Amino acid sequence: MNLFEYTYNLVRQIPPGKVSTYGAVAIALGDRVASRAVGRMMNQNPDADDMPCFKIVHSDGRLGGFGLGIDDKIRRLQQDSVHVNKGRIVDFEDVFFNDFRTEYPLKILREEQINLSRNISLQDDFGELVTVAGIDVAYPDNEFHEACGACVVLDYNTMQVIEESVVFSPTEFPFISTYFSYRELPIVQKLLSHLRLTPPLVLLDGNGIIHPARCGFASHAGITLNIPTIGVAKTLLYGTVKDSQVMIDKEQRGYAFSIKQGIKPIYVSPGHRVSLKTSLEVVKHLSSSKNPEPLRLAHHLAKKNLQQNR
Numbered sequence: 001m002n003l004f005e006y007t008y009n010l011v012r013q014i015p016p017g018k019v020s021t022y023g024a025v026a027i028a029l030g031d032r033v034a035s036r037a038v039g040r041m042m043n044q045n046p047d048a049d050d051m052p053c054f055k056i057v058h059s060d061g062r063l064g065g066f067g068l069g070i071d072d073k074i075r076r077l078q079q080d081s082v083h084v085n086k087g088r089i090v091d092f093e094d095v096f097f098n099d100f101r102t103e104y105p106l107k108i109l110r111e112e113q114i115n116l117s118r119n120i121s122l123q124d125d126f127g128e129l130v131t132v133a134g135i136d137v138a139y140p141d142n143e144f145h146e147a148c149g150a151c152v153v154l155d156y157n158t159m160q161v162i163e164e165s166v167v168f169s170p171t172e173f174p175f176i177s178t179y180f181s182y183r184e185l186p187i188v189q190k191l192l193s194h195l196r197l198t199p200p201l202v203l204l205d206g207n208g209i210i211h212p213a214r215c216g217f218a219s220h221a222g223i224t225l226n227i228p229t230i231g232v233a234k235t236l237l238y239g240t241v242k243d244s245q246v247m248i249d250k251e252q253r254g255y256a257f258s259i260k261q262g263i264k265p266i267y268v269s270p271g272h273r274v275s276l277k278t279s280l281e282v283v284k285h286l287s288s289s290k291n292p293e294p295l296r297l298a299h300h301l302a303k304k305n306l307q308q309n310r
Contacts, residue, residue, distance in 0.1 A: 001105060001182075002172040003029070004143075007041050008051045010100050017081045018097035019089055021059045028098070030106030037174040043067050044143055048076070055080070061092035109179060113213035116223050120209065125273035126200040126228045129156040132286065133199040134294025135191055137184050138302035139171070140310075147171050148309065149187035150302035153199050154294050159286070161297065165194040166305050177237055178213070180206050181220035188221050198227060201274070201282065203294050207231040208269035208279070210239055210246055210253045222272025229271030230279045232295055236267050255280045259287050266291060 010028050014020050022042075026034035042053040043065055054076040058064050063084065066073035074084050083090040137149045146168040153163040167190045173183040184206070192198055206217030208231030215223075218231030236256070239248040246254040246267060254269030257280060270279040286292035291299070 004041055006105060011051055013100055014055045014097050018095050019055045019057050019082055020097045021057055023059050024098040028100035028102045030104035034176045037176045041174055057089055061089040063087055110213060113215040116220060117213055117215040119223050120219050121273050122270050122275050124275050124278050129200055131162055131199045132156050132201045132294055134203045134298040135188055136205045136295055136298040136302050137187050138306040143171060148302045148306040149191050150298045151191040152294050152297040152301060159293050163195055165191050167191055181217040185221055201228045203230050203232055203292060205295055207233045208271035210269040212238055218271030228273035230274055230282060231269045231271050233267040257283060259290060263290055
């Protein structure tokens with residue numbers, strides 16, 4: 001699904017003389033958590049004449065931002081018979097529109113995550129770890145430009161690089177917290193298809209079962225591709241930490257792990273076909289700095305190629 005175009009089509013539904021809000025569009029997408037993503041999509045809209053992003057404002061009537069400048073936003077609103085005074089919409093309640101025709105796509109995707117979570121295995125289901133891969137994706141400032149994904153395969157014991165793959169790909173899904181897999185999974189599939197052999201274990205820059213639907217990026221990728229995966233995230237977006245254990249609904253879902261005292265932790269969780277205990281053991285084994293080596297190298301490779309492609 002191209003969520004950019006779906007969102008823009010929602011905004012095109014706003015009648016003349018009406019405005020809507022970032023939150024209202026996010027709710028029409030199916031989850032208020034998408035409000036910030038709506039803001040970014042409005043800001044990066046490539047054609048304000050075709051898609052009236054100037055009609056999207058804050059829920060209290062404040063104008064918010066506009067890629068072409070706030071004066072141009074005011075001009076466009078006034079041409080549309082929407083009046084502005086001191087940076088706010090006049091009679092906001094009277095001109096507010098939220099009667100969108102929508103299928104609530106994020107609600108559908110959340111249901112898909114819940115269904116996928118029922119298939120997650122937290123049992124070690126792989127052979128001898130001879131190699132291990134790390135995958136990371138670097139994004140340009142403008143989400144309409146191609147992202148760069150990188151995969152680095154290492155010898156599990158010597159940490160020597162065995163193979164690398166790099167792909168460039170447009171993205172059709174903005175960053176929305178807890179829907180990360182729908183943004184990056186297509187790139188992961190391309191990267192793995194370019195390898196000579198699929199490694200027995202893949203580390204992904206994201207969460208496994210540390211997720212409200214118990215199916216984060218690493219779990220989603222593991223189930224979809226039927227490969228053992230571990231999620232390694234830089235920040236904790238869900239759950240609480242107690243004695244280095246990430247807890248959600250009284251269940252341990254992962255670990256807060258730091259290579260040494262004083263370094264901000266990373267958050268490790270099994271994705272699929274890997275146990276909780278093994279996920280931490282593998283990350284410890286692969287870590288000589290803050291991030292495990294396969295992910296550190298994949299991150300640098302993706303960033304380098306993205307910069308060279310500008």
